[in-house]
Amino acid sequence: MLPGTALLPGWLGRTIVTLVTTYTRPGDRVLLLTPPPSPRALQHAAGNARSAEAYAGLAKAVWTVARLGRGADTATTAPAPDDPAEHTNSSRRAASESASRPRLGRLGLHPVPGPHPDSARPRHRDGDGPRGGFNLIITALDPHATDWLARTDWDALLAPRGLLAAVTHSDSRDGWLRDPHATLLNTLGSQGLRCLDHIAVLTAPVPDTPDCLTTADRMGTAVAVPDFSPRAVDATAPPLRTVHHDLVLLGRMASDATDGGALDQKETSDV
Amino acid sequence: MSKRTGTQVPRPAGERSEGPVVSSVWPTGTDSLTAQLNEGGYHDATGADPALMAPAIAHYAIAALTRPGDVVLDPDCGAGTTIVEALRAGRHAIGLTGQRRWWRLARANVTATKARGVFVDGMVLILDRRPGTAVAAATAGLTGRIDLLLTTLRPGPAGDLDGALERLHGLLAQYRPLLRPGGHVVITSAPQRHPVRHDLLDVPSRIAAVATAAGLAPVARCVALTATVRRGRTYTRASLAQRRAATRAERALGHPVALPAHHTALVLRADPDAADTALNQPLPAVPAPPRPPRPGRGTRPDLAAA
Numbered sequence: 001m002l003p004g005t006a007l008l009p010g011w012l013g014r015t016i017v018t019l020v021t022t023y024t025r026p027g028d029r030v031l032l033l034t035p036p037p038s039p040r041a042l043q044h045a046a047g048n049a050r051s052a053e054a055y056a057g058l059a060k061a062v063w064t065v066a067r068l069g070r071g072a073d074t075a076t077t078a079p080a081p082d083d084p085a086e087h088t089n090s091s092r093r094a095a096s097e098s099a100s101r102p103r104l105g106r107l108g109l110h111p112v113p114g115p116h117p118d119s120a121r122p123r124h125r126d127g128d129g130p131r132g133g134f135n136l137i138i139t140a141l142d143p144h145a146t147d148w149l150a151r152t153d154w155d156a157l158l159a160p161r162g163l164l165a166a167v168t169h170s171d172s173r174d175g176w177l178r179d180p181h182a183t184l185l186n187t188l189g190s191q192g193l194r195c196l197d198h199i200a201v202l203t204a205p206v207p208d209t210p211d212c213l214t215t216a217d218r219m220g221t222a223v224a225v226p227d228f229s230p231r232a233v234d235a236t237a238p239p240l241r242t243v244h245h246d247l248v249l250l251g252r253m254a255s256d257a258t259d260g261g262a263l264d265q266k267e268t269s270d271v
Numbered sequence: 272m273s274k275r276t277g278t279q280v281p282r283p284a285g286e287r288s289e290g291p292v293v294s295s296v297w298p299t300g301t302d303s304l305t306a307q308l309n310e311g312g313y314h315d316a317t318g319a320d321p322a323l324m325a326p327a328i329a330h331y332a333i334a335a336l337t338r339p340g341d342v343v344l345d346p347d348c349g350a351g352t353t354i355v356e357a358l359r360a361g362r363h364a365i366g367l368t369g370q371r372r373w374w375r376l377a378r379a380n381v382t383a384t385k386a387r388g389v390f391v392d393g394m395v396l397i398l399d400r401r402p403g404t405a406v407a408a409a410t411a412g413l414t415g416r417i418d419l420l421l422t423t424l425r426p427g428p429a430g431d432l433d434g435a436l437e438r439l440h441g442l443l444a445q446y447r448p449l450l451r452p453g454g455h456v457v458i459t460s461a462p463q464r465h466p467v468r469h470d471l472l473d474v475p476s477r478i479a480a481v482a483t484a485a486g487l488a489p490v491a492r493c494v495a496l497t498a499t500v501r502r503g504r505t506y507t508r509a510s511l512a513q514r515r516a517a518t519r520a521e522r523a524l525g526h527p528v529a530l531p532a533h534h535t536a537l538v539l540r541a542d543p544d545a546a547d548t549a550l551n552q553p554l555p556a557v558p559a560p561p562r563p564p565r566p567g568r569g570t571r572p573d574l575a576a577a
Contacts, residue, residue: 244295
């Protein structure tokens with residue numbers, strides 16, 4: 001955990017710092033966009049805390065981003081219209097929205113309630129800049145709740161040369177893979193965003209030698225003994241130890257090549 | 272080729288009692304590809320295969336998803352690293368390739384491996400991928416006997432992605448009935464960028480769609496490292512060509528572009544719902560080679576119709 005970020009996993013905090021320092025410059029605007037917790041994801045999370053809680057502390061990194069000299073904003077995406085929580089909390093949310101960031105509400109977002117959400121936002125050179133037009137949006141995507149992607153107006157949120165960084169992961173249910181990549185890229189591709197990079201974020205140490213095939217004993221976790229009878233094998237997938245998240249970077253295609261001076265020539269890799 | 276039968280398989284002596292646990296990140300980048308080929312005793316020309324599956328990646332997939340005595344099939348084996356690694360791990364292996372150049376090289380690699388004392392009870396076939404090869408394999412008793420189909424996405428005839436996927440779909444549809452119920456398929460792919468726009472293509476998702484259409488169910492999307500990760504730092508082994516491509520993409524996109532450090536390994540299994548359908552389908556007829564007409568005789572109408 002990073003200091004002062006109790007809910008923010010260490011790997012996510014380091015990823016946000018790397019994203020901000022690699023793809024933005026001081027003075028740029030960064031939005032930490034928390035995805036809505038869907039009832040389906042919460043139900044699934046009863047047996048797998050990874051899905052619902054891994055990205056819960058995304059907005060906690062606002063202080064970290066602010067300390068890097070970027071304008072930091074936080075928001076949550078609007079829940080689905082048929083979400084009961086939307087109706088019960090609509091009045092309170094609307095009040096909070098109008099008090100702090102009305103422009104985000106117009107974009108289909110809700111500000112994250114916090115003790116001093118605006119104090120983390122450094123002053124812009126030209127005063128309080130317009131809402132939207134972020135240079136970098138960092139969000140997360142639960143593989144079981146991807147509907148909000150299509151409801152968000154990414155065109156209004158992103159600056160013309162802005163980047164969207166989506167942290168996500170694959171999951172399996174009933175032996176079937178739930179891979180959000182195709183949905184993510186197809187949905188945002190219809191809004192003119194293309195995949196610029198796919199980076200694997202390691203959340204646990206990887207053994208140095210390929211001979212170290214992990215077993216239940218070495219991991220200290222309980223893994224059911226697989227039954228290799230044909231019928232049983234049909235219904236089960238091999239036990240999978242997930243030790244990474246996927247970071248997908250999207251942006252609009254540049255019409256012309258940019259000068260190399262805009263880049264800091266920092267070398268990165270897709271792991 | 273000996274093969275286990277029955278529903279409950281006795282666990283070989285020395286095998287893990289818990290069964291393998293597949294990690295979502297495969298630590299397969301400890302050594303460079305050149306070092307892997309040298310250490311594995313591969314033929315010097317093996318590195319010329321442009322779509323070569325790194326021996327470490329093949330080894331990890333085989334060790335994680337099969338057991339000694341199982342059968343591994345690569346329907347597009349190229350220079351044969353998948354076949355050699357299967358043999359070295361004590362698995363039976365069948366490799367197919369449609370190009371005589373790779374056929375010779377794979378044979379040479381397999382022969383060299385066996386000459387170094389690899390004892391595998393069974394036969395190793397490098398078949399020319401003619402139209403009747405799948406039918407011949409099915410009639411030879413391999414239907415439902417393959418434990419792991421391990422291959423990589425190779426460029427299509429014109430070097431384009433669509434052609435490569437179409438070719439892969441043909442291979443999977445052809446050899447899917449050979450996979451035993453519950454058997455696994457691993458398809459690896461290197462990151463690819465659009466040649467003009469330089470954006471990253473979502474090749475794994477398209478592979479998953481192609482495999483699903485062929486009656487396979489994706490179960491995991493893993494990262495096969497081609498770089499070393501030590502103390503939280505990644506040391507890439509990007510070639511000069513890859514670095515130049517990244518630089519071009521950076522100029523075109525206007526943003527930093529990451530150097531390639533992993534391949535994607537898509538793990539699939541035989542879809543139980545599609546398995547019965549595939550196995551119950553009648554085998555297509557073996558195309559008979561055309562016979563030259565005998566001199567001095569006309570073609571009979573009934574033979575011409577057949």
